[in-house]
Amino acid sequence: MCQKFGIANNLYYLCRDKLSQPMKRVTIKDIASHLCISVSTVSRALADDRNIRKETRELIFRTAKELGYQRNPLAASLRSGRTNTVGVLVNEMVSPFASQVIQGIQNIMHFNGISILICNSDNDPDQERRNIQIMENSLVDGIIVSLCHTGQNIDELKRLQGRGVPMVFFDHSPAGMTAPKVVANNYDKAFYLTDNLILSGRRHIVHIKGPEVMADLADIHNAYRDCLCKHRIPYDRDLVIEASASPDEGRRVAEHLLDSGISFDAVFACHDLIAIGVMNRLHDAGLRIPEDVAVAGFSGSQLSKLVYPPLTTVEPPLCEMGEEAARLLLEQIRHPGAESRNVTVDAKIKLRKSSHAEASAPHVEEKE
Amino acid sequence: MCQKFGIANNLYYLCRDKLSQPMKRVTIKDIASHLCISVSTVSRALADDRNIRKETRELIFRTAKELGYQRNPLAASLRSGRTNTVGVLVNEMVSPFASQVIQGIQNIMHFNGISILICNSDNDPDQERRNIQIMENSLVDGIIVSLCHTGQNIDELKRLQGRGVPMVFFDHSPAGMTAPKVVANNYDKAFYLTDNLILSGRRHIVHIKGPEVMADLADIHNAYRDCLCKHRIPYDRDLVIEASASPDEGRRVAEHLLDSGISFDAVFACHDLIAIGVMNRLHDAGLRIPEDVAVAGFSGSQLSKLVYPPLTTVEPPLCEMGEEAARLLLEQIRHPGAESRNVTVDAKIKLRKSSHAEASAPHVEEKE
DNA sequence: AAGGCGGTTTCAAACGTTTGCAGAAAAATT
DNA sequence: AATTTTTCTGCAAACGTTTGAAACCGCCTT
Numbered sequence: 001m002c003q004k005f006g007i008a009n010n011l012y013y014l015c016r017d018k019l020s021q022p023m024k025r026v027t028i029k030d031i032a033s034h035l036c037i038s039v040s041t042v043s044r045a046l047a048d049d050r051n052i053r054k055e056t057r058e059l060i061f062r063t064a065k066e067l068g069y070q071r072n073p074l075a076a077s078l079r080s081g082r083t084n085t086v087g088v089l090v091n092e093m094v095s096p097f098a099s100q101v102i103q104g105i106q107n108i109m110h111f112n113g114i115s116i117l118i119c120n121s122d123n124d125p126d127q128e129r130r131n132i133q134i135m136e137n138s139l140v141d142g143i144i145v146s147l148c149h150t151g152q153n154i155d156e157l158k159r160l161q162g163r164g165v166p167m168v169f170f171d172h173s174p175a176g177m178t179a180p181k182v183v184a185n186n187y188d189k190a191f192y193l194t195d196n197l198i199l200s201g202r203r204h205i206v207h208i209k210g211p212e213v214m215a216d217l218a219d220i221h222n223a224y225r226d227c228l229c230k231h232r233i234p235y236d237r238d239l240v241i242e243a244s245a246s247p248d249e250g251r252r253v254a255e256h257l258l259d260s261g262i263s264f265d266a267v268f269a270c271h272d273l274i275a276i277g278v279m280n281r282l283h284d285a286g287l288r289i290p291e292d293v294a295v296a297g298f299s300g301s302q303l304s305k306l307v308y309p310p311l312t313t314v315e316p317p318l319c320e321m322g323e324e325a326a327r328l329l330l331e332q333i334r335h336p337g338a339e340s341r342n343v344t345v346d347a348k349i350k351l352r353k354s355s356h357a358e359a360s361a362p363h364v365e366e367k368e
Numbered sequence: 369m370c371q372k373f374g375i376a377n378n379l380y381y382l383c384r385d386k387l388s389q390p391m392k393r394v395t396i397k398d399i400a401s402h403l404c405i406s407v408s409t410v411s412r413a414l415a416d417d418r419n420i421r422k423e424t425r426e427l428i429f430r431t432a433k434e435l436g437y438q439r440n441p442l443a444a445s446l447r448s449g450r451t452n453t454v455g456v457l458v459n460e461m462v463s464p465f466a467s468q469v470i471q472g473i474q475n476i477m478h479f480n481g482i483s484i485l486i487c488n489s490d491n492d493p494d495q496e497r498r499n500i501q502i503m504e505n506s507l508v509d510g511i512i513v514s515l516c517h518t519g520q521n522i523d524e525l526k527r528l529q530g531r532g533v534p535m536v537f538f539d540h541s542p543a544g545m546t547a548p549k550v551v552a553n554n555y556d557k558a559f560y561l562t563d564n565l566i567l568s569g570r571r572h573i574v575h576i577k578g579p580e581v582m583a584d585l586a587d588i589h590n591a592y593r594d595c596l597c598k599h600r601i602p603y604d605r606d607l608v609i610e611a612s613a614s615p616d617e618g619r620r621v622a623e624h625l626l627d628s629g630i631s632f633d634a635v636f637a638c639h640d641l642i643a644i645g646v647m648n649r650l651h652d653a654g655l656r657i658p659e660d661v662a663v664a665g666f667s668g669s670q671l672s673k674l675v676y677p678p679l680t681t682v683e684p685p686l687c688e689m690g691e692e693a694a695r696l697l698l699e700q701i702r703h704p705g706a707e708s709r710n711v712t713v714d715a716k717i718k719l720r721k722s723s724h725a726e727a728s729a730p731h732v733e734e735k736e
Numbered sequence: 737a738a739g740g741c742g743g744t745t746t747c748a749a750a751c752g753t754t755t756g757c758a759g760a761a762a763a764a765t766t
Numbered sequence: 767a768a769t770t771t772t773t774c775t776g777c778a779a780a781c782g783t784t785t786g787a788a789a790c791c792g793c794c795t796t
Binding site for chain 2: 755
Binding site: 405 | 773774775780
């Protein structure tokens with residue numbers, strides 16, 4: 001077994017690999033006895049502890065690779081109390097929104113040797129609550145959260161926070177919790193977009209807003225109102241409708257608008273899925289987009305480019321949001337008790353055909 | 369500490385909970401010393417071992433709940449060698465395809481107390497390889513796989529299989545691996561769809577096919593060819609183009625078709641994303657869908673309902689596929705070495721406006 | 737010659753479970 | 767009453783790592 005005595009070697013393992021079924025993994029014990037040193041030395045070497053002589057470290061790394069060693073994360077976590085896993089709690093995975101953010105989170109986390117556990121609640125608060133418990137039970141080192149719009153599990157999250165679990169929010173930030181969050185500059189962009197619709201001649205702009213509990217969605221509504229005010233256009237309550245983020249809700253709202261005979265020449269929805277539903281229903285009614293009605297969404301993703309006509313929207317830098325969220329969480333994990341810091345990212349306005357017959361205004365931030 | 373001696377009680381823990389930061393979790397040791405019994409009894413009771421007297425078991429369950437015990441999955445896994453976690457390897461999460469299947473997988477797995485680890489390779493074979501290694505390193509009890517179309521990591525999967533990791537495929541089944549898979553009856557549905565296009569008067573049907581390595585995609589192509597043959601329509605190589613599954617590829621193919629002056633009156637793509645790209649490009653060229661060109665996709669999801677006009681496609685029962693895959697994997701895990709069994713699920717044909725001006729043919733399986 | 741001091745390495749005790757085996761108590765058989 | 771069987775519980779050794787504290791070694795200082 002021991003190299004110094006010339007007995008056996010890694011062939012032992014290679015043989016077993018091919019034969020026995022559950023195949024024993026190589027452990028640090030194996031490396032240690034192979035080199036006739038103690039396990040603690042091996043452990044420290046592999047952890048890049050500076051108390052290990054350079055040659056020893058290199059020798060250990062080399063034989064670890066030779067023997068095909070893979071550290072057992074279970075044992076490491078059990079002993080160290082850190083799982084090197086963070087949880088990501090999302091409220092939907094139908095649109096590419098979440099998956100893009102997750103990609104960003106992974107970029108940072110995997111680089112830091114941390115793996116991530118994803119739970120999707122599909123906008124079901126009960127499922128969300130269960131997911132939070134899964135996170136807790138999985139002993140994650142921290143979690144990144146995008147809550148359901150209802151925000152009814154805030155108490156549960158507070159409990160976790162009380163237990164010392166680091167936590168970062170993105171997308172939807174619940175009012176009344178002090179935790180780092182990464183949000184987009186929704187107000188500015190929504191203002192700009194409304195402004196743009198007005199400048200291109202629209203006067204009767206419908207706004208489909210989200211639930212008030214979510215601060216970020218409220219911002220969009222506020223921007224809409226303030227921009228109307230700037231242009232001295234009266235704020236018409238009939239033109240403001242609340243809906244949740246789904247195409248079906250969009251269709252419903254469009255239907256309501258058509259039925260009630262309200263006259264409108266633009267629709268600005270707080271979510272792409274709603275805007276898409278609106279477009280579809282208006283299409284069916286024989287209305288032309290954008291000639292008859294301009295449509296704009298918000299919080300867009302690749303989806304908005306796939307529909308026809310391509311949808312004007314505001315695209316948050318999803319991947320970057322994920323990366324920022326990951327960085328914030330790492331800060332929290334590494335320095336518990338550090339004060340909570342927020343990050344605002346810059347969303348990009350995408351003026352596309354759904355709002356402008358000629359989608360090439362000179363002030364377009366990025367035209368496609 | 370010990371109840372029998374009237375010392376301390378759970379208040380001890382409750383107190384600590386509120387104060388100390390990293391908050392010690394309640395362990396079976398705590399329960400044991402609380403009741404003055406051995407940890408093994410507690411462990412067995414909580415595992416529903418039949419060697420425990422009913423009253424003892426109930427007592428233990430009760431106090432476990434009182435003390436707020438939550439089993440430490442790390443320790444359990446380390447000792448037992450089972451992680452009660454299965455991996456899910458997907459090649460994309462942009463479309464809702466994956467997330468629906470994952471939902472199905474979760475339905476079954478969570479019911480069986482198994483959690484799932486999701487890795488997305490975004491159709492990048494290198495990332496896919498890394499993800500496979502993450503799975504291996506995470507000591508999952510088994511994995512459910514939907515490979516990249518390139519299929520270049522098949523060797524790596526074979527290695528895992530050789531190490532005794534149970535494995536189930538869905539969606540794309542690599543040729544040349546014996547493992548359980550769940551696939552849809554693609555051939556039948558593709559045949560039907562082609563037939564339908566021909567019956568509605570289309571003669572020059574373009575087929576956009578996938579890479580040959582994937583058996584399920586080859587089926588679609590075969591069905592297309594066989595159906596043409598049935599109608600004595602010659603198979604024209606110029607009308608068959610290979611592309612990978614993305615809207616951009618769809619646009620590229622459409623552009624190629626327009627440029628080369630090939631005449632065609634229908635496009636049947638092996639993937640919805642391709643079909644959507646085609647539609648967009650044809651729209652831009654001023655062609656009407658379906659009047660000038662009928663378009664049909666395959667392997668659809670909610671996405672196909674969002675675009676305009678709604679896309680004719682074949683929708684596999686995604687959730688059911690996930691559930692079947694999960695069941696197959698559980699079989700493999702519980703009875704290692706059992707022979708591999710395949711499951712075929714029935715996909716639904718959705719005739720929508722993109723292929724039929726009047727989407728209401730009498731033989732439509734489900735019209736919307 | 738005794739002591740001190742870095743730089744390295746080892747010892748041994750955790751971490752919270754599961755589980756084969758032994759042992760005790762109770763029940764059943766002789 | 768003595769034995770066997772059955773039912774239940776306890777002991778203690780794992781699982782593979784991390785980590786504080788101790789120990790060793792060679793070298794320098796006094």
